[in-house]
Amino acid sequence: MKLPELFEEKMRRLLGEDFEEYEKHLDDPAYYGIRVNTLKISVEDFLKICPFKVTKVPWTDNGFYVDREEKPSKHPYYHAGLYYIQEPSAMTPASYLPVEPGDRVLDLCGAPGGKSTELGAKLNGEGLLVSNDVSISRTKALIRNIEMFGIRNDMILCTEAKYLVPSMTGFFNKILIDAPCSGEGMFRKGNNEIKNWQQKGSEPYAKLQREIVDDAIKLLAPGGMLLYSTCTFSPEENEQVIEYLLEKNDDLSLVPMKMCEGFDHGHPEWTLTGREDIKQCIRLWPHKIKGEGHFLALLKKEDGPQPTFKYEKIKKVKLTPETEEFFKNCKMDIDWSHVREHQGKLFYLKEDIPEMKKVRVLRKGLYLGEMKKGRFEPSQSFAVALSADEYKPYLSFDINDENTIKYLKCETLDVDTATEGIHLIGTNEFPLGWAKIKKGRLKNKYSSSWRWL
């Protein structure tokens, strides 16, 4: 691989005698991985049904290497949200932020959702996940991935941290900043990353990262933790951003993280002050591990009194008789005082949220479906957020039954069932979508935008 001249010079300076090794590995094929969605299945159970040959990623309990030829995006289990396809090093940030059920978590630079989906799985339905990205086009994939994972407690925003500050200062006890960066660690993935570097370099990102962390730190609750990550090597975007934060905020300190074989520590000699605590950051080099380049830093804010918030009031929703009828078949525990209606569409978010102004909200919780004239139309996201025993009737096709893929292709099917009306359809015990059955004909309601192509 031909590296840009300036970049090569910089890397020779950073790596010294290791540069040859780094350069040699650039021509190796990139690694591919899948990360099990523990909201839907345990790692142990997934391995019993896993259709691919996989080997464990050493630094992530639910991460596995998989061959690119295996095509994991072309499997019904992918449609059922059982795993996320992710580059193995990119699994570290969400796995190193210690999220517990009940936390209030912000994923500030969240699209397309590689980290948000794991943070949501770690919450296990308790607490709140706010997934944000400033780019509206990139939030489309974010919404879809959150939905496919069956995450019920996510609010999705398209804004910048500064607009959250007036209403959410000190609100989150866990924050992830997977910052926009110059992408130097991803050169093995293709030419786009190299072209982008040649056009922009590090400088504009280093500036943007400082702006982002400045605002994000205000959103962190006393005692809370923030994980900062990039997929670049440049010290200006890594050690120096953390140094900048620590020098400015006396109440922040670095938290040591678990080291795995091949991991490098942060480099104080690449900072302006040479502070020794920078060693507690982690660097992943593609020539030292089976994965691409990454940088991680975990910070903690000093304990202190918790702020109070003015929470949004929710208008009581009046359900149509058909909607009430539909929910008689649903066993999911829904607190109806936390269901919001927007033009007939119902959204459920169990957690209270502070009143916000000037913030573009794309989703407030799980989209349940739409109350239409004479019927309730349950949503695709609702289907995959349910477990097989939470809705009756449930019609399941075996994973090896050709009807599974036909269903995912939105085909109309003949089925051998005596029950009629709206059914939750799945493969084995994993729900996929909805269908209406009449006289043995299955009218497919699988979302056309999720269709198997």
Ligand SMILES: C[S@@+](CC[C@H](N)C(=O)[O-])C[C@H]1O[C@@H](n2cnc3c(N)ncnc32)[C@H](O)[C@@H]1O
């Ligand atoms: C490295 S990517 C995030 C990848 C994502 N965390 C994942 O795992 O799928 C960085 C993201 O930051 C977003 N971004 C850029 N500037 C931002 C800002 N000021 N506030 C929030 N997001 C921003 C970009 O649109 C981009 O999607």
